[in-house]
Amino acid sequence: MSSLELETLKKYLSQLHGGKVEILCVGELGKPVEEDKCLDLKGFGYGKPLFIDYEVEGERRNAVLQTMKPDSFGHENPSDRAQNLILAYQTYGKLPRHVKALDLGVFTKKGEMVSLGNFEEFFLLVEKAEGKEYFWDLNRVAERGSLTSLDLERCKALASYAAEIHKVKFNAPNLYRRRIRELIGHGECIMGLIDNYPEKVDFADWEEFKRLEKLCVEWRWKLRGKEHRLSQVHGDFHPWNILFREGLDFTVLDRSRGEWGEPGDDVSCMSINYIFYSLQTAGGWSEPFSRLFETFMETYISLSGDEEILEVLQPFYAWRALVLASPIWYPTLPAEVRRTILNFALNVLETEKFDWKNVGQYLRSR
Numbered sequence: 001m002s003s004l005e006l007e008t009l010k011k012y013l014s015q016l017h018g019g020k021v022e023i024l025c026v027g028e029l030g031k032p033v034e035e036d037k038c039l040d041l042k043g044f045g046y047g048k049p050l051f052i053d054y055e056v057e058g059e060r061r062n063a064v065l066q067t068m069k070p071d072s073f074g075h076e077n078p079s080d081r082a083q084n085l086i087l088a089y090q091t092y093g094k095l096p097r098h099v100k101a102l103d104l105g106v107f108t109k110k111g112e113m114v115s116l117g118n119f120e121e122f123f124l125l126v127e128k129a130e131g132k133e134y135f136w137d138l139n140r141v142a143e144r145g146s147l148t149s150l151d152l153e154r155c156k157a158l159a160s161y162a163a164e165i166h167k168v169k170f171n172a173p174n175l176y177r178r179r180i181r182e183l184i185g186h187g188e189c190i191m192g193l194i195d196n197y198p199e200k201v202d203f204a205d206w207e208e209f210k211r212l213e214k215l216c217v218e219w220r221w222k223l224r225g226k227e228h229r230l231s232q233v234h235g236d237f238h239p240w241n242i243l244f245r246e247g248l249d250f251t252v253l254d255r256s257r258g259e260w261g262e263p264g265d266d267v268s269c270m271s272i273n274y275i276f277y278s279l280q281t282a283g284g285w286s287e288p289f290s291r292l293f294e295t296f297m298e299t300y301i302s303l304s305g306d307e308e309i310l311e312v313l314q315p316f317y318a319w320r321a322l323v324l325a326s327p328i329w330y331p332t333l334p335a336e337v338r339r340t341i342l343n344f345a346l347n348v349l350e351t352e353k354f355d356w357k358n359v360g361q362y363l364r365s366r
Contacts, residue, residue, distance in 0.1 A: 012113035025053040072174035129251040131243030142281045157248045159299035166231040166263040173227035193322040203339040215349040219315040233261040268316035285360035297356040310354045321345035
């Protein structure tokens with residue numbers, strides 16, 4: 001947005017104050033404004049604080065309009081900037097001697113200014129998709145102990161979908177580094193998950209979680225320099241977020257944590273569930289889920305040509321393993337399954353290149 005209409009600003013302030021507003025002067029905060037250019041808003045841009053001198057029903061007021069511009073310090077996305085401004089609105093007035101926040105609002109694509117100051121919670125309205133979650137397919141495979149041709153074709157379809165969306169690349173090194181940084185330290189990711197484990201668990205001790213965390217920090221540095229891998233991703237590509245209808249027709253749900261990321265995120269998120277189901281049904285690594293896992297990986301690598309993914313999957317597998325082993329997310333899971341999942345996470349973190357044809361070696365205690 002490179003300009004702001006004076007009438008738009010006037011209308012917004014009138015609605016905010018519930019009375020007639022006259023704007024006396026506007027200008028970039030901290031810079032002198034020539035009298036004949038006092039009401040010139042053509043140079044307005046995001047990130048430049050705007051000083052506004054105005055009257056409401058004859059009473060003199062002044063305010064500063066603050067916006068944020070994108071940067072590489074965790075403010076790349078509009079949602080990042082919204083988070084900062086919402087927090088500012090909620091907290092400025094609570095600190096003694098701090099300037100007060102008068103309102104919270106958004107600029108629309110039409111150049112309008114809309115107040116959100118009376119918000120309590122945000123909501124999202126989305127379309128309804130038909131179908132049954134993919135995990136029902138996996139449940140049926142577990143009950144039968146065998147695969148149908150449809151099971152294999154759906155597995156291939158999901159791998160093909162992942163390979164297809166990952167073809168879209170984006171040159172933004174700082175954004176790739178951010179996604180890896182968040183993988184380690186975000187509340188929804190590795191450190192956040194560990195912090196939400198109970199103080200005492202019967203399948204591990206805190207020294208192991210500490211070791212896992214340290215290994216993940218080392219992986220952060222191993223992935224530095226892989227910025228060319230930044231791709232379009234789903235971000236939460238698991239069997240509960242996929243709705244299948246007839247045959248191979250499906251819809252995906254609940255994309256998470258941004259538009260761009262590491263393809264290994266999606267590949268690990270889906271493929272670890274084949275391991276998860278195998279551990280629950282067979283107590284180890286065996287058919288039929290081992291075949292689904294290998295089908296998924298073979299199809300993905302063949303279509304994407306991405307052999308390098310085997311050198312970056314490891315911390316993403318550790319993250320998803322922490323989800324599956326968590327008593328919060330899976331409260332009825334047997335301790336021995338949790339233990340094996342943790343083995344998998346620790347073992348893959350100590351592996352430079354993931355051997356997807358020999359998963360069983362990663363399930364043993366060392």
